[in-house]
Amino acid sequence: MVCAPFEELGDASKPVDSVCLRVSSVRDRDVQLFDTARRMRRGVYVSDDAGRPSRSLDALLHEIDPGVTSTIHRHSWDAMVLCIGGWGWTEIDGQRINWGPGDALHLPAWAWHRHGNEGTEVARFMTASSEPLLETMGMAIDEEAGDTPFDQLPTRPPYAESIEGNDPFAVRINRLANDQEQRRAGRLHTSWDDVELLKSPRGQRTAFLLDRSIGYGASGLSMVVGEFAPGRGQKFIHRHPGEAWLYVLEGHGHSIIGTEPDKCEEHPWEKGDLIVVDHFLWHQHFNDDKERTAKLVRMHIFDSLLETMRALCYPLTLFEEPPDAHTAPDNQVPPVWPDETPRPTWP
Numbered sequence: 001m002v003c004a005p006f007e008e009l010g011d012a013s014k015p016v017d018s019v020c021l022r023v024s025s026v027r028d029r030d031v032q033l034f035d036t037a038r039r040m041r042r043g044v045y046v047s048d049d050a051g052r053p054s055r056s057l058d059a060l061l062h063e064i065d066p067g068v069t070s071t072i073h074r075h076s077w078d079a080m081v082l083c084i085g086g087w088g089w090t091e092i093d094g095q096r097i098n099w100g101p102g103d104a105l106h107l108p109a110w111a112w113h114r115h116g117n118e119g120t121e122v123a124r125f126m127t128a129s130s131e132p133l134l135e136t137m138g139m140a141i142d143e144e145a146g147d148t149p150f151d152q153l154p155t156r157p158p159y160a161e162s163i164e165g166n167d168p169f170a171v172r173i174n175r176l177a178n179d180q181e182q183r184r185a186g187r188l189h190t191s192w193d194d195v196e197l198l199k200s201p202r203g204q205r206t207a208f209l210l211d212r213s214i215g216y217g218a219s220g221l222s223m224v225v226g227e228f229a230p231g232r233g234q235k236f237i238h239r240h241p242g243e244a245w246l247y248v249l250e251g252h253g254h255s256i257i258g259t260e261p262d263k264c265e266e267h268p269w270e271k272g273d274l275i276v277v278d279h280f281l282w283h284q285h286f287n288d289d290k291e292r293t294a295k296l297v298r299m300h301i302f303d304s305l306l307e308t309m310r311a312l313c314y315p316l317t318l319f320e321e322p323p324d325a326h327t328a329p330d331n332q333v334p335p336v337w338p339d340e341t342p343r344p345t346w347p
Ligand SMILES: [Fe+2]
Pocket: 073, 074, 075, 079, 107, 113
């Protein structure tokens, strides 16, 4: 599906499907991997690069073979990495981080990075980045550096440091300097070994993998793992703005997704698939396995893009559940959760 030009977005006579992404899932088996000049393979879940354009986030799949080190590059957008299978490493501005399945990393804007695999099996990870958002604004820039050593590469763009004064010039300089200081000191890695899943009021167990609340300095990118108990699903159908991806880390189930609560279609999913929740689609996810839990990793742009939407759309309600959702009796007994949360496996 091709997105309509911007001028059609406000045209109520156009069907909703003609202006948005509206793909509801991308199966792992449909993601074709290609060899690339970076010495890695790349596949596309969602991106203009393969005919599934989006407005805020993309979603790519990457593989690197044993013994391979990729070339170095950097870009004006930032990206979050979810490690899926195998063991590898990533260097970010020369800082090496070893990773394994279930780990998350942040690739900050303008940070040089490359990946390597010193193991014996293929290492696989996916990324979700703010590239589409920056491309919309004409600010998406990619820079390739081949095999140039990190210490011979230019640093991230320098910025003006704080100055004395309360005039409008000083106020802006100081505000921006403060923001850059915090973002550039942000966290880069979450190891799966340190992830503690906690029960949420909505019946799942969840943990942030990458988010401002746990010390990351991303552009609002956020990644959270949610575990669904055997045979259970989300309590309520709901909708909210913003593109969101749900990568199926473990298990199998289905989601209902549609433009009205009573006009939803069922989309089955299994490990490796990406559930695509386009903005304002009603949706609800279910674990169909009666014995095992399922784990979905949700990725979206939260504290910048959604907060901006919230501010611009105020006082419209952006997070919605059907009016009768809260009156539904909850007779289910509390789920039994496994004691261990081992690293995910691939395949
Ligand atoms: Fe990159």
